[in-house]
Amino acid sequence: MALKDSYTLPAAADMHVHLRNAPGAIASLVTPTIRSAGVDTVFVMPNLAPRPVVSVAEALEYKKALQQLDGQVNYLMSLYLHESVTPDVIREAKKAGIAGVKAYPRGATTNSQWGVVSFEPFHEVLQAMEEEGVVLNLHGEVPSSSADGVTVMNAEERFLPVLQGLVAKYPRLKIVLEHCTSADAVKAVTALGENVVATITAHHLSLLVDDWSANVHHYCKPSAKSPEDRRALLNAVVTSNGKFFLGTDSAPHDITSKKGKGNTAAGVFTQPHALGYVLTALEEAIARGDIADSSVTEDVLKGFFSEYGRQFYGVPLATKQIRLTRGGARVEESLKGEGVEVVPFRAGEETWGVEWL
Numbered sequence: 001m002a003l004k005d006s007y008t009l010p011a012a013a014d015m016h017v018h019l020r021n022a023p024g025a026i027a028s029l030v031t032p033t034i035r036s037a038g039v040d041t042v043f044v045m046p047n048l049a050p051r052p053v054v055s056v057a058e059a060l061e062y063k064k065a066l067q068q069l070d071g072q073v074n075y076l077m078s079l080y081l082h083e084s085v086t087p088d089v090i091r092e093a094k095k096a097g098i099a100g101v102k103a104y105p106r107g108a109t110t111n112s113q114w115g116v117v118s119f120e121p122f123h124e125v126l127q128a129m130e131e132e133g134v135v136l137n138l139h140g141e142v143p144s145s146s147a148d149g150v151t152v153m154n155a156e157e158r159f160l161p162v163l164q165g166l167v168a169k170y171p172r173l174k175i176v177l178e179h180c181t182s183a184d185a186v187k188a189v190t191a192l193g194e195n196v197v198a199t200i201t202a203h204h205l206s207l208l209v210d211d212w213s214a215n216v217h218h219y220c221k222p223s224a225k226s227p228e229d230r231r232a233l234l235n236a237v238v239t240s241n242g243k244f245f246l247g248t249d250s251a252p253h254d255i256t257s258k259k260g261k262g263n264t265a266a267g268v269f270t271q272p273h274a275l276g277y278v279l280t281a282l283e284e285a286i287a288r289g290d291i292a293d294s295s296v297t298e299d300v301l302k303g304f305f306s307e308y309g310r311q312f313y314g315v316p317l318a319t320k321q322i323r324l325t326r327g328g329a330r331v332e333e334s335l336k337g338e339g340v341e342v343v344p345f346r347a348g349e350e351t352w353g354v355e356w357l
């Protein structure tokens, strides 16, 4: 067996999660699974509907509601980049401890209808973020357009010049290319300075285009791509050195939004077993020969799961430890709450158990 049967590691930080509206049925269902997954810190995405989180007051209110669901998690809050976010809002956000501002290209994903068409009108806002050290979190896709030859398969690649343009214009701005999915994105981020990093999800280390084309629970944005792309992500994890860290993009949707009459909602729900999914993906990658078994060291896991993300955001390192044990848990068939049902990734499969030490 390629990996050990058990790992003792610092508590993890998941730097990209969707917890949905709080109070709310999905938030009540998924927020308690953060700590049971071995995670003590999460970066919370602001793409709520019918209204995204666009003010400091809304972000703080949202944080308070999440704390009512689990007061022991450190919630790093974010704002949704929108015309109501001004340089003054950025300065207020910095004082209030808001960790980042998420930019959604309009039309690229769930609840992006209030998102960015161009970064030009946000010049002063981006300058203020650069000055204050507020992170810009990028959903790195351009919207699909048959006129421009853009589909979900090349939407991320087409976004990379936008990323490079932002870096050239705001060289000190801290940027996270969220949930990168392609070899091109890994290469682009690797070539940029240390203020530019990327998150990698658990499911993109496992899935390919064939998987989501056959299963709505595997469909997300950006969508999973080719074997070469997946191999690049796996190699980015084991050679990260701080450039790539865990951001699961765990995105719970009620089963009716996944399987209803309309288009399926984008999002893979991975919160309850985030770390186990990564270990399984690494093990499968070793079996395929995508990575060497010697490359998965405890330092690699410690950095990717826990330390690199905290270091980037300036969050203190974890004080508690967790133990992950092979075969110690089974993924639920579904999680049911008040009038909602969410199907997790790899439902019904055996996975790694988590204990807090």
Ligand code: DOR
Pocket: 018, 047, 109, 110, 139, 219, 220, 221, 222, 249, 251, 252, 266, 267, 268
């Ligand atoms: O698959 C996704 N789901 N990608 C996103 O960018 C948003 C997320 C969601 O909010 O469901």
Ligand code: ZN
Pocket: 016, 017, 018, 045, 249, 251
């Ligand atoms: Zn997301």
